[in-house]
Amino acid sequence: MYLKAKGLSLAQTLDCGQCFRWQSQPDGSWTGIVEGQAVRVQEVPGDGLELTGLAGPDPDPAFWSGYFALDLDYPALLDRMRAAHPGLANCIDCAPGIRVLRQPFFEALITFLISQNNNIPRIRGIVDRLCRGLGQPLDDGGNFYAFPSARRLAPLTEADLAFLRAGWRSSYILDAARRVASGALTQPQLQALPLAEARARLMEIKGVGPKVADCTLLYGLGRWEAYPIDVWVRRADQTLFTGRVKDPAAYLNRKTGGHAGIAQQYIFAWARSTGLTKKPHKNPACD
DNA sequence: GTCCAGGTTTTTA
DNA sequence: TAAAAACATGGA
DSSP: OEEEOTTOOHHHHHTSSSOSOOEEOTTSOEEEEETTEEEEEEEETTTEEEEEEEESSOOOHHHHHHHTTTTSOHHHHHHHHHHHOHHHHHHHHHOTTOOOOOOOHHHHHHHHHHTTTOOHHHHHHHHHHHHHHHSOBOSSSSOOBOOOOHHHHTTOOTGGGGGGOOTTHHHHHHHHHHHHHTTSSOHHHHHHSOHHHHHHHHTTSTTOOHHHHHHIIIIISOOTTOOOOOHHHHHHHHHHSOSSOSOHHHHHHHHHTSOHHHHHHHHHHHHHHTTOOSSOOSOOOOO
């Protein structure tokens, strides 16, 4: 199945810290599992994607188009962001093929709960053990597992999750799963709420603070205005917005028509690529 | 051994 | 109210 996706880079999109399950293959393609569908994806030279089903039903164009957010006009958005701020333009140049995905709500919530005070390789390992241990198998070979549902996790205990080696985060996972499984917290409910209220609802979950809430809103609920501030973005903001800009999120939302979260992804990529340390340096070029 | 990792909660001053 | 410490785990 072919999808038109101008300018999208799979490597930049799937390995930029927004998702933790995709795996690059020796031939340059990527394999992943979303909502119980395992697929292989490769870039097509004519600015598109080719998807092949690996398990379960054939890939559905509407579903994957939504996942890769192909309804967003990125060329126009990138132009607007470059014009908004020269420092941001520099960030975009580091990885212009990044696209922010619309991931499943519960998966985004749990994976970013796991991400706190953690590093990306270890996050991937914990998520992999979580899916292999508790997710529904999608094929006979045991190659593909769905992300476990809230209902599956809700009745478990911390001892049941010891195999994850997730540390204290296990209790947070259980609290989140129970609230979602009970129906106290639902995706449609959160979609309908204004950003600040949805954020507050998410922060009722144990272990969900401002950053994890914003990640859930941005990556799991398609709320492009949410602006997660982690250690890297905080450092980057200090070098990009020294001066009058007191609130980068509000500033970027004003300048980008409510897409600050997408700007955040390019800023994160720049901060990582420059190896930005605690001591901010002055707007260096990437690479 | 120390420090750090896409933070948050709990404790302390 | 704000700052520091604790939290589990593993790699550099």
